[in-house]
Structures are given as C-alpha cells and as structure tokens.
Amino acid sequence: MLADWLAFPLLGGLLMIQTAIISRLTLLSGSGDLILLALIAWALHERVRSALVWVLAGGLLVGWVSGMPLLLPLIGYGLVVALARMIRRQVWQIPLLAMLFVTFWGTLIYHALTIVVLQFSGSPLPWESALTHVTLPSLFLNIVLAFPVYALFNDLANWLYPETVVKNA
C-alpha cells in the first residue's frame, strides 16, 4: 500500500529530473526515459505484487506534462510493463539481464507506438529519420541508464517489500 502511495511523488520527482536534465542530454535527437526505466525496474522486482498504480501514475504524469496525446504514455507504459511482468513470471531468473532485455524491446515498442500515434495526430514523422535520429540513440541512452535505475529501484523495492523468512517448527 505504501508503495502505491509513493508512486506519484517518486515518479513526479523523476519526471522533474527528466524534463530539467535528461531531456537536455541528447544524443543526436534521442534522449533517455527515466520513467520508462523506473517502471520496468519496478515491474521486474520479484516481490512487487502490482505495478498497475505505478503505470497509471507514470502514464498520467507524462501525458499531462508532455505534448503527446494524453493516453499515449499510459498505453505505451502499460504495454512495456506487461512485457516486463510476463518476462519476470515465465522466463528470466537473472533480473539485470531481464532489465536490459525489457529496456531494449520496451523502448522499441514505446517509440513505435509514439511514431504511429503522432503520424495520425498531425505530426508527420519519417520512419527512417525517427529510427536513426531518435530511437536508436534513445535506445543506447536507455541501456546506459538502465543500470543505475535498476540498482535504485531494486533497493527501493527491497525496502518496501522486505523478504519474509518462514521458520519450520
């Protein structure tokens, strides 16, 4: 419950860092996405029961601040977190590797969705230009940022969901 309450202030703080600093640190036209990485790291943690509130908080905050259509971040982050939860449940036992895997595919999914939606909402984005100048540099930056974000949110999740030891009588 505390974790759900923390979603808005934590992601709000991250969004402030994102808009004030990370969005200015560009590689070509790409930039990292702290909110996406935070949601992936949170969703991949083995003891986190639900990431739904975090997706809602992140999606609504980004949709409110950004010039994108309001529902686009909500849907995009929802898809990426769903991928992370699926990966966590079924396949991967090495969380850091899973973090990198979901960061890679999550960035591609989120950017593809953004390009499609912006095409239909009056901002023509050439696929080739968007891929080479925005998506690939953003992918690189996201993978670089994935390590510190994972470490931070792993510790946070460990603190909020401490491991319970069952003693046999």
Add this chain to the structure above:
Amino acid sequence: MKTLVSRFWQTALVLIVASGLILLALSGYLHPLLRGVMSPLVGVQQWISSRYIAAYQFLTAPRDMASLQQRNLELERQVAELQAQVIELQQQLREAQVIYALLDFARAHPQNQYVAANVIGRDPSPFLHYVIIDRGSDDGIRHGMPVVTSQGLVGRVDAVTAGAARVQLITDAGTIVNVRLQNSKVEGQVHGSVTGEISLEMIPQDTVIQLGDLVLTSGLGGTYPPDILVGQVSDIRKQPNQLFQTAVVQPVVDFSTLQAVLVITNFRPIQLAPLIPTPIP
C-alpha cells in the same frame, strides 16, 4: 717630583705608541697582522652565530609550521569562496546579458506587450520539441500566444496552467509557420521536423531563392504576428519534377541553449475553424 716626571713620560710614551699604531693601521701596514688575529675570531663568531640560528629555527619552526598551515587552510578556503563567487557572478552576468538582450528587443518593438519567462524544462518525449516555461495563466499567458527571443521566433504557447506553460517550438514536427522571404517577398511555409531542422516549403519553382535570404513570419493565417525573424536560407533543394522547391532554413534562435523567452501577450491568434465550411449531410 721625580714620580711626576716619570708618569708624564709614561703617558707620553703610551700616546706615542698609540698614535704610531693608529698611523700604521691607517697606512695599511698592520693589515696582515690584523688579518691573522681577526680571522680565527671571525670564524668562531660565524660558527657561534650559525649554531644559534640553527637552534633558534629548530625551536621556533614547529610553531611557525602550524601557524603557516592554518594560514594556508584559511587562504585555500578564501580562494574556494572567491571561486564560487566568481562562478556565481559569471552566471548572473550571463543571465543579465540574456535579460538585457530581451529588454532591448522589447524596447525596439514597443507595439507589443511582453512577459519574460525562464525555460525550466523540455518535453520528456524526444519526438517532440516543446519547452516548459515558468509563467502561466496567472501572468496573463494564454493558449496560442507567440513566443520570441531577442534573436527571433521561438514558437507558440500550446498549453497553460496557473504557474507554467508549454511552448511548441518552430522546430517541432507538428509546427507550420507561414513565412515570407525578405528579399523576394515570396510567401511559403516553414515546417519543423523530428530532428529539429526546419525547412522552407511551398515555394514556387520559378522563384529565385538565394543562400542567406532572411525568412520572416508573414502573418498569414493569424497564428503569428508579421515580420518576426525566423531564420536564414542555408541550402536549396530544387527538383524539376516537383511542383515546389524547398530550402533548409537555419533558425536564428539556438534552441539547444534556450534560457529565457518573451511571450507576446497582446497578440491573440485568430481562430479560423469557424470560418472553414463543413460539409452539410
């Protein structure tokens, strides 16, 4: 009587000997003798003096070292403080220069009313070119108001809250600005792109465009006031099989280092939507 005479002669003898020695010394005949006598004394004096100075330094050095180290620390702290002050003053100077430039621009265009604002953030999505400014509806900012700097056009207000606003830059892929070329008076459109480059479109093929031509807002469409500088033609792309020629425009505003902007508050964009006919079913 005899004693007095002998004392007189003794005194005279002493005086004569003394005078003789003085005369010999002044004339230089005693130098070898004096050197031979004085050299050991000077050597002894030097040895005593050097030992005394060494002993004095040995006894007083620790106290001086401690005081010097303390003084050094104080000076280092002062240097650090002064360096911090220099950096702060340089920052203030840069901000003041930006503000003075904006003030000069506002004075040069007295027909407009301005609200100055700081750029406090950028859009989280790399596909969009928007900035967030620290002035909102409480400061008189409204949707659609043009935003400029002392160099030229920045964009227009896209969304407003009480204390902040989001500005869509002219480099955004969704932006279209109606413009004209200053020299040829030909009108066209400037389009943004996902990479942040802006291009001049819809220029007829028979129009002569030259590198370096200035691009100004035309005011057509009522979205922006006329005659605001947008940029300069930096490359021309003319293909004979197309209806229009295009050109790459170098914006006059450096959007990567945008710190402060002016919002033109007495310009209200014209809403053309009610004038566009809708098909009757």
